[in-house]
Amino acid sequence: MKQEYAIPANTARQPFFFNRENWLKRSLLLVMLVTFLVVLVLPLMTLFVKAFQSDDGVFVGIDNFINYFQTPALVQSLQNTFFIAAMTTAISVSLAFAYAYCLVRTDIKGKTFFRYAAFLPLFAPTMMHGIALVYLFGNQGIFTNGFFGLLPAMDINLYGPVGIIIAEVIYTFPQAFMIMLVALGNSDYRLYEAAETLGVNKAKQFFTITLSNAKYGLVSAIFLVFSLSFTDYGAPKVVGGQYNVLATDIYSQVVGQQNMSMGATVGILLMIPALLAFFSDQLVNRKQSSSLSTKAIPFQVKQNRKRNALAFSFVTIITICVFLVFAAVIIAALAPGWPYNLSFNLANFQLESYTGGGFTAFKNSLLVAALSAVFGTIFTFIYAYAIEKIRKMTGLRKAGKFFSILPVAVPGLVIGISYVLFFSQPTIELFGSRFTNPFNFLYGTIGIIVLANILHFYSVAYVTATSALKKLDKEFETVSESMGVPMYKTFFKVTVPMCMPAILEMAMYFFVNSMVTISAVVFLYTAEFNLAAISIVNLDDAGNLGQAAALSVLIIITNIAVRILYELVVYWIQQRRKYKQNQLTEGMVMNE
Amino acid sequence: MSNTDRSYLSISHVQKKFGRFTALNDISVDINKSEFVCLLGPSGCGKTTLLRIIAGLEEPSKGTIIMADKDMTNVPPAKRNFGIVFQSYALFPNLTALQNVIFGLKTKKLTQKEIKDRAREALALVDLEQVGHRYPAQLSGGQQQRVALARAVALSPDFLLLDEPLSALDAKVRERLRYEIRSIQEKLKITTIMVTHDQDEALTMADKIVVMNEAQIMQVGTPLEVYERPINAFVADFIGSINFWKNQNQEKLAIRPEHIRLAKSGGIKAQVETIEFRGPVFRVQFIVYDRNSDLNGSSIKADLTMKEVHEFHLQKGSEIHLDLSLDRILAYDA
Numbered sequence: 001m002k003q004e005y006a007i008p009a010n011t012a013r014q015p016f017f018f019n020r021e022n023w024l025k026r027s028l029l030l031v032m033l034v035t036f037l038v039v040l041v042l043p044l045m046t047l048f049v050k051a052f053q054s055d056d057g058v059f060v061g062i063d064n065f066i067n068y069f070q071t072p073a074l075v076q077s078l079q080n081t082f083f084i085a086a087m088t089t090a091i092s093v094s095l096a097f098a099y100a101y102c103l104v105r106t107d108i109k110g111k112t113f114f115r116y117a118a119f120l121p122l123f124a125p126t127m128m129h130g131i132a133l134v135y136l137f138g139n140q141g142i143f144t145n146g147f148f149g150l151l152p153a154m155d156i157n158l159y160g161p162v163g164i165i166i167a168e169v170i171y172t173f174p175q176a177f178m179i180m181l182v183a184l185g186n187s188d189y190r191l192y193e194a195a196e197t198l199g200v201n202k203a204k205q206f207f208t209i210t211l212s213n214a215k216y217g218l219v220s221a222i223f224l225v226f227s228l229s230f231t232d233y234g235a236p237k238v239v240g241g242q243y244n245v246l247a248t249d250i251y252s253q254v255v256g257q258q259n260m261s262m263g264a265t266v267g268i269l270l271m272i273p274a275l276l277a278f279f280s281d282q283l284v285n286r287k288q289s290s291s292l293s294t295k296a297i298p299f300q301v302k303q304n305r306k307r308n309a310l311a312f313s314f315v316t317i318i319t320i321c322v323f324l325v326f327a328a329v330i331i332a333a334l335a336p337g338w339p340y341n342l343s344f345n346l347a348n349f350q351l352e353s354y355t356g357g358g359f360t361a362f363k364n365s366l367l368v369a370a371l372s373a374v375f376g377t378i379f380t381f382i383y384a385y386a387i388e389k390i391r392k393m394t395g396l397r398k399a400g401k402f403f404s405i406l407p408v409a410v411p412g413l414v415i416g417i418s419y420v421l422f423f424s425q426p427t428i429e430l431f432g433s434r435f436t437n438p439f440n441f442l443y444g445t446i447g448i449i450v451l452a453n454i455l456h457f458y459s460v461a462y463v464t465a466t467s468a469l470k471k472l473d474k475e476f477e478t479v480s481e482s483m484g485v486p487m488y489k490t491f492f493k494v495t496v497p498m499c500m501p502a503i504l505e506m507a508m509y510f511f512v513n514s515m516v517t518i519s520a521v522v523f524l525y526t527a528e529f530n531l532a533a534i535s536i537v538n539l540d541d542a543g544n545l546g547q548a549a550a551l552s553v554l555i556i557i558t559n560i561a562v563r564i565l566y567e568l569v570v571y572w573i574q575q576r577r578k579y580k581q582n583q584l585t586e587g588m589v590m591n592e
Numbered sequence: 593m594s595n596t597d598r599s600y601l602s603i604s605h606v607q608k609k610f611g612r613f614t615a616l617n618d619i620s621v622d623i624n625k626s627e628f629v630c631l632l633g634p635s636g637c638g639k640t641t642l643l644r645i646i647a648g649l650e651e652p653s654k655g656t657i658i659m660a661d662k663d664m665t666n667v668p669p670a671k672r673n674f675g676i677v678f679q680s681y682a683l684f685p686n687l688t689a690l691q692n693v694i695f696g697l698k699t700k701k702l703t704q705k706e707i708k709d710r711a712r713e714a715l716a717l718v719d720l721e722q723v724g725h726r727y728p729a730q731l732s733g734g735q736q737q738r739v740a741l742a743r744a745v746a747l748s749p750d751f752l753l754l755d756e757p758l759s760a761l762d763a764k765v766r767e768r769l770r771y772e773i774r775s776i777q778e779k780l781k782i783t784t785i786m787v788t789h790d791q792d793e794a795l796t797m798a799d800k801i802v803v804m805n806e807a808q809i810m811q812v813g814t815p816l817e818v819y820e821r822p823i824n825a826f827v828a829d830f831i832g833s834i835n836f837w838k839n840q841n842q843e844k845l846a847i848r849p850e851h852i853r854l855a856k857s858g859g860i861k862a863q864v865e866t867i868e869f870r871g872p873v874f875r876v877q878f879i880v881y882d883r884n885s886d887l888n889g890s891s892i893k894a895d896l897t898m899k900e901v902h903e904f905h906l907q908k909g910s911e912i913h914l915d916l917s918l919d920r921i922l923a924y925d926a
């Protein structure tokens with residue numbers, strides 16, 4: 001039935017699909033990889049090289065590391081940091097697990113309220129938790145002197161490990177909670193029913209089903225919290241006292257003693273837990289994707305009053321603790337004479353009176369946050385789109401994917417110090433030859449701060465973008481291509497409008513985090529261009545705790561306002577979509 | 593066979609590898625202008641891959657695609673001038689049905705009015721002029737499918753590619769759309785290639801069926817040819833139902849259930865095992881006990897009319913003679 005064909009002579013293979021559209025796509029992917037090279041790979045390489053060099057640039061092998069481990073003070077801080085991170089992880093993850101469990105597996109009232117309450121610390125810089133603790137438990141703290149003598153005095157020895165750990169727990173709790181919420185939400189009720197019919201008791205069900213289902217989430221949370229508290233700079237700075245940790249060390253090495261090599265060495269040590277977290281997460285994600293079947297039935301909460309009462313008490317206590325922290329800072333900001341004079345006024349909010357210019361710093365922070373939000377969102381979304389939707393060039397896209405999730409493994413401090421090392425040098429040495437550094441002009445400008453922020457928060461935004469893009473039919477691009485519609489047109493006409501909620505979420509995430517972050521920018525700000533988060537530390541150093549608190553409150557108000565704005569806009573978009581569709585269906589009969 | 597000298601679309605010796613895995617192996621098919629071709633085969637046999645290679649969405653590892661005497665193997669999808677409809681329809685959710693159709697037309701050098709007219713025409717073709725202003729979410733599955741079809745044909749493509757366009761619909765709608773797609777295809781005289789794993793769909797719609805299995809073409813022919821004269825045991829088994837058995841020469845023999853008749857005498861002796869009512873026919877399973885037959889001891893199924901079943905008072909356990917019409921028996925090398 002088949003006939004023979006004359007096979008056309010010599011069909012020399014041209015380069016596959018050489019045309020403008022493909023050229024554009026390839027350029028986009030290449031530009032993306034070059035971006036990652038400049039903002040991620042080269043700075044990290046510079047840091048890495050520096051850790052194996054003496055301060056004047058001579059290769060010294062692992063001398064810096066030997067030197068490090070022979071300096072007792074430095075080894076002590078490494079131990080301290082491990083202790084802080086381990087304690088924080090144990091406390092924070094347990095609390096977050098219990099809190100999430102209470103919200104997912106019981107039917108207590110006010111779940112939405114409790115959920116938002118747990119997220120509150122995300123809107124504040126970590127220094128703020130420290131400041132609040134000083135007001136509550138410091139030398140003049142409310143608890144320390146027993147509510148003005150009404151209660152027995154309670155000195156918890158705040159300055160040092162205790163203070164740092166409490167502050168880190170407050171800081172990491174919402175992040176661990178978010179992971180646990182997802183992990184516990186992904187359960188299959190059929191397993192519990194099966195266990196029930198087999199007569200397995202509740203305790204055993206908890207260990208064999210609940211814990212084993214949530215184990216990947218637990219592992220991620222543990223690694224994340226460990227590496228966050230291992231590398232945080234804000235809290236130890238405010239409540240650390242004489243208790244040194246790696247983050248404060250690296251700062252004094254780099255900024256205080258200008259010892260770049262030792263700074264780089266500490267930077268590498270700082271990165272180890274985050275890298276471990278990164279690789280474990282990669283492994284876990286691969287396994288988890290297959291663990292929950294699509295037929296899973298969501299968990300059904302049965303009535304149980306005793307359990308509810310217990311759960312309600314627990315989440316209430318935690319929520320009160322969170323509110324206490326915020327209340328303390330608000331009081332600190334509003335009552336300048338505290339604790340001797342309890343009158344409230346706005347004196348602390350006279351930003352112009354701050355040494356170093358509080359108002360300018362706040363304005364700068366707004367500008368940096370806005371720029372990071374706008375450019376961060378644009379770049380992240382376009383790059384995520386290119387990685388997700390371009391049909392060919394698998395190799396380039398795979399590389400892009402890897403570089404997109406890698407930043408999550410680079411702590412802010414490491415970004416900061418590697419940016420200093422890379423962007424400050426007038427020439428770059430690459431493969432044995434020297435070039436002038438074309439990016440040197442960024443050093444000391446707002447540009448480098450925005451860049452550092454975008455990189456610092458890139459991965460989370462990238463994941464948001466990717467999951468939104470994955471929800472769109474992958475054939476949109478194919479259909480467009482078949483109709484000769486260029487990819488960018490489909491992108492603007494279909495993809496962007498469809499992904500608007502995700503895009504806004506990314507922008508909000510960049511903004512809020514750029515407002516509160518300190519670790520990356522602490523190395524990058526200049527005397528002429530100060531930031532609010534830096535001001536808080538400086539004010540605190542100078543003993544102006546009230547003003548530091550006031551500035552923190554302003555940051556929180558800004559962030560909450562941005563969050564509310566985001567919620568409103570998303571709500572409006574959804575209403576408009578519904579309205580458009582309802583308007584048309586009214587009075588119509590489906591004729592199918 | 594009515595093959596014109598030069599076919600319109602000619603796929604020759606196409607091979608596709610994904611790493612070590614061969615998804616298509618030496619595929620050659622010729623398709624004539626205005627022909628409706630179905631690619632039929634079990635899941636994973638490479639139908640979609642072949643369709644995507646025709647569209648230019650995948651690059652073949654070997655082989656050529658010739659369209660109207662031009663080598664298109666390395667031509668990008670946009671330049672091949674085809675329309676495509678996917679199982680998911682891939683309608684843009686934020687555009688109305690009309691806007692969806694207009695979306696592709698905008699790239700052509702047409703005036704606003706021409707664009708509108710052509711889009712309306714395309715919607716009229718699928719009988720959906722009234723719902724042009726609705727969003728995909730407001731259309732039923734069948735309507736969405738027709739909008740996707742309208743969008744694909746609006747650009748007057750040279751050929752139309754359909755990847756399981758009906759498999760997401762329920763049975764009733766599916767049957768109606770089979771007929772509709774076919775009549776639109778005939779009206780436009782557009783060369784069409786449709787992927788399906790539903791044999792009824794292929795048999796009812798196609799001019800030509802390409803039966804595939806495990807990356808290879810098994811048979812190419814009209815629906816009647818592949819049904820009546822399946823080229824090998826796989827095709828015989830895959831399309832319709834059939835009884836297989838072996839003779840003394842180790843040949844594989846086969847006969848379709850509808851080609852078995854009942855007889856009072858002669859033929860082979862058998863006993864009724866089960867009777868299953870199937871609407872138009874009864875599917876009756878027999879066990880053969882006839883020492884002179886190769887079938888002795890094995891089961892055989894037959895499709896019998898109600899009249900026959902009554903005439904022979906067929907019941908479970910009835911003993912009867914079966915008449916296997918010799919000219920209907922197919923033979924294959926084992």
Ligand SMILES: Nc1ncnc2c1ncn2[C@@H]1O[C@H](COP(=O)(O)OP(=O)(O)OP(=O)(O)O)[C@@H](O)[C@H]1O
Nearest residue numbers: 610613615633634635636637638639640641642789
């Ligand atoms: N991009 C790819 N990479 C690797 N393997 C692939 C790829 N695309 C398809 N395959 C494999 O090639 C084989 C044929 O796939 P194809 O999608 O063509 O099957 P199909 O006949 O359309 O099946 P179905 O009826 O399930 O749609 C499958 O085994 C599939 O796993």
Ligand SMILES: [Mg+2]
Nearest residue numbers: 639640641787
């Ligand atoms: Mg398929």
